[in-house]
Amino acid sequence: MSKLVITVTLNPALDKTVTVEGLEVGGLNRVDDIRIDAGGKGINVAKVLKGFNENVTAVGFMGGHNGKLILEGLEREGINHSFTETATETRMNLKVVDSTVQVTTEINERGGVVSPQERTLFQKTLENHLDKASILVLGGSVPPGIEHAEYALLIKAAKSKGVKTILDADGDALRYGLLACPEVIKPNIHELEQLLGVTLESDGEIIEAARKLTAQGIEWVIVSMGGEGSLAVSKDEAVRARPFRIKPESTVGAGDSMVAAIASSLLHGRGMEETLRWATAAGSVTASKPGTQVCRSEEVEERLNDVGITRIEG
Numbered sequence: 358m359s360k361l362v363i364t365v366t367l368n369p370a371l372d373k374t375v376t377v378e379g380l381e382v383g384g385l386n387r388v389d390d391i392r393i394d395a396g397g398k399g400i401n402v403a404k405v406l407k408g409f410n411e412n413v414t415a416v417g418f419m420g421g422h423n424g425k426l427i428l429e430g431l432e433r434e435g436i437n438h439s440f441t442e443t444a445t446e447t448r449m450n451l452k453v454v455d456s457t458v459q460v461t462t463e464i465n466e467r468g469g470v471v472s473p474q475e476r477t478l479f480q481k482t483l484e485n486h487l488d489k490a491s492i493l494v495l496g497g498s499v500p501p502g503i504e505h506a507e508y509a510l511l512i513k514a515a516k517s518k519g520v521k522t523i524l525d526a527d528g529d530a531l532r533y534g535l536l537a538c539p540e541v542i543k544p545n546i547h548e549l550e551q552l553l554g555v556t557l558e559s560d561g562e563i564i565e566a567a568r569k570l571t572a573q574g575i576e577w578v579i580v581s582m583g584g585e586g587s588l589a590v591s592k593d594e595a596v597r598a599r600p601f602r603i604k605p606e607s608t609v610g611a612g613d614s615m616v617a618a619i620a621s622s623l624l625h626g627r628g629m630e631e632t633l634r635w636a637t638a639a640g641s642v643t644a645s646k647p648g649t650q651v652c653r654s655e656e657v658e659e660r661l662n663d664v665g666i667t668r669i670e671g
């Protein structure tokens with residue numbers, strides 16, 4: 358079987374991270390530090406997978422000067438890519454890190470419009486790549502010009518070729534994507550609450566909520582909860598992970614690192630417990646790094662045994 362992972366980023370971004378001491382909303386804030394990274398969920402997943410030595414290709418839309426900078430970044434890191442060029446500019450997302458309280462505030466643009474012709478070209482590119490792939494990762498928001506139902510179409514296309522799918526999105530993109538029943542989803546707790554219109558306060562409530570999704574055929578629902586760790590739920594298993602303590606520099610990319618570790622774990626045939634251990638360690642190492650800088654394989658491996666795992670069911 359092929360070991361190729363394809364990551365889809367329909368709405369990539371150049372992430373600009375600024376650090377300020379004591380963010381004052383409505384006040385004047387002076388910037389202590391700036392960094393710029395290639396970003397967008399599928400792109401971050403590709404960065405981590407490349408570092409894990411997996412065979413990965415990143416696809417999606419890319420345009421303008423920001424797009425050029427992102428592609429140069431991918432080239433420098435030796436990441437295979439095949440993005441469809443857009444006439445509009447790829448967005449820039451602002452991340453404000455308040456160094457006093459170590460909290461990150463994200464201000465994400467909507468992204469440039471994608472034309473129907475560009476969309477058709479992208480779909481053809483993806484179709485070709487799917488023939489060689491074993492896993493498709495779909496992540497992030499959907500840019501203007503693309504319907505929310507797009508993820509459902511892409512998941513169906515992947516499934517028809519026997520390719521497993523992992524979806525990491527929020528709002529309508531997640532809601533519609535679920536209709537095509539991806540194998541794995543990784544909502545954070547807020548995304549899961551928003552999806553189901555409920556407030557989730559205990560592990561028991563999260564497991565019960567996740568089971569509404571596994572009942573629809575989703576195999577693994579992996580819920581991330583920032584510093585509180587994560588919970589993986591299938592029809593008959595539930596596993597809780599608690600992360601090790603870190604100094605959170607920027608949590609941007611932490612969720613994407615989990616998704617990358619899940620994809621890599623699927624390739625290596627790991628069970629739910631080991632997958633959650635890898636995913637949680639990957640997320641926490643990334644959260645300890647500045648900007649949209651992601652974890653490296655050896656750093657994650659070193660911390661695997663520091664993740665606390667409890668089997669709750671199954």
Ligand SMILES: Nc1ncnc2c1ncn2[C@@H]1O[C@H](COP(=O)(O)OP(=O)(O)O)[C@@H](O)[C@H]1O
Binds near residue numbers: 587602605
């Ligand atoms: N403050 C933190 N301390 C330790 N680990 C963290 C922290 N914040 C995030 N993580 C790690 O990153 C993972 C993903 O974080 P989360 O914020 O839930 O994802 P997302 O970026 O998708 O919202 C968590 O499950 C955890 O492993």
Ligand SMILES: O=P(O)(O)OC[C@H]1O[C@](O)(COP(=O)(O)O)[C@@H](O)[C@@H]1O
Binds near residue numbers: 608610611613
């Ligand atoms: O497409 P969206 O939902 O606006 O998210 C894009 C943003 O999410 C990121 O991929 C980070 O995601 P995570 O923090 O969930 O890992 C950034 O690089 C990017 O700016």
